[in-house]
Amino acid sequence: MREVRIWVLSDNTAAPPVFLAEHGLSLLLEVEGKRYLLDTGQGEVAVRNAERMGVDLRGVEAIILSHGHYDHTAGLPQALRRTGPCRVICHPAALHAKYYQLGEIRRHIGIPWRRDYLVANGAAFGESTGPTLLAEGVWVTGEIPRRTDYEPGDPNLKCEVDGVLEVDPLLDDQAVVVDTGEGLVVVLGCAHAGAMNTCLYAREISGVERILAVVGGSHLAFLGREQLLRTIEELRAMDPARLAFSHCTGQAAALELATTFGDRFIFNQTGTCLTLDASLLG
Ligand SMILES: [Fe+2]
Numbered sequence: 001m002r003e004v005r006i007w008v009l010s011d012n013t014a015a016p017p018v019f020l021a022e023h024g025l026s027l028l029l030e031v032e033g034k035r036y037l038l039d040t041g042q043g044e045v046a047v048r049n050a051e052r053m054g055v056d057l058r059g060v061e062a063i064i065l066s067h068g069h070y071d072h073t074a075g076l077p078q079a080l081r082r083t084g085p086c087r088v089i090c091h092p093a094a095l096h097a098k099y100y101q102l103g104e105i106r107r108h109i110g111i112p113w114r115r116d117y118l119v120a121n122g123a124a125f126g127e128s129t130g131p132t133l134l135a136e137g138v139w140v141t142g143e144i145p146r147r148t149d150y151e152p153g154d155p156n157l158k159c160e161v162d163g164v165l166e167v168d169p170l171l172d173d174q175a176v177v178v179d180t181g182e183g184l185v186v187v188l189g190c191a192h193a194g195a196m197n198t199c200l201y202a203r204e205i206s207g208v209e210r211i212l213a214v215v216g217g218s219h220l221a222f223l224g225r226e227q228l229l230r231t232i233e234e235l236r237a238m239d240p241a242r243l244a245f246s247h248c249t250g251q252a253a254a255l256e257l258a259t260t261f262g263d264r265f266i267f268n269q270t271g272t273c274l275t276l277d278a279s280l281l282g
């Protein structure tokens with residue numbers, strides 16, 4: 001089995017006492033000696049925590065943006081300063097203007113940097129709507145088909161189309177999938193496409209049925225009880241050996257997942273280093 005290691009460099013909560021927390025996500029993945037950075041958090045937090053964890057960001061193969069929201073992308077210039085010039089894999093819509101709107105409240109929540117500024121800081125953009133093969137058995141999904149009937153997305157998340165705000169279909173939402181040889185590790189950003197839609201698509205692009213582990217942000221904090229219960233039902237059927245959720249999962253949903261899945265569930269906060277290896281196979 002191929003071992004996958006994942007360091008949580010940025011998350012909403014931190015393992016005390018030495019790490020920083022923020023509303024954000026940044027995960028460093030290592031597969032067969034190659035490292036990939038999924039998201040960058042909002043700013044300095046990911047790179048500061050990387051230093052404290054003794055993790056060197058130089059030489060990462062690619063930075064992958066799970067989608068365009070600032071809590072996953074605003075730290076890109078800081079990350080690029082540590083990685084050096086680097087391939088940045090994203091969906092083209094990740095660079096569009098994005099908003100949160102609730103009644104009179106309207107807030108820009110897209111990436112706060114212009115593309116040419118990021119290029120000047122060393123970003124070599126590789127934009128794709130479809131799957132990208134990073135290495136043998138390691139994919140970025142690209143656009144995720146919406147197939148379940150219980151993952152409708154969040155109507156308060158908007159994008160600007162010809163000067164008009166519309167519900168953001170978040171086609172830019174994507175995940176990283178690793179085939180370990182004993183099942184898939186599915187690494188989510190915010191799972192705006194739906195955590196279960198993402199797992200179903202991971203099976204499709206890899207041709208592997210077994211979901212060994214699901215890691216990252218599930219967005220379950222924002223999407224209501226029915227979606228949480230249906231997701232738990234589907235996860236029970238998938239029977240993963242490890243669930244390591246955090247970020248937009250929220251503590252109430254995390255508690256329910258922990259109650260259901262026992263010690264297979266980990267609250268994956270900043271400072272965690274997960275090793276997904278043969279010990280999971282029991
Ligand atoms: Fe998001």
Ligand SMILES: [Fe+2]
Nearest residue numbers: 069071190248
């Ligand atoms: Fe997020």
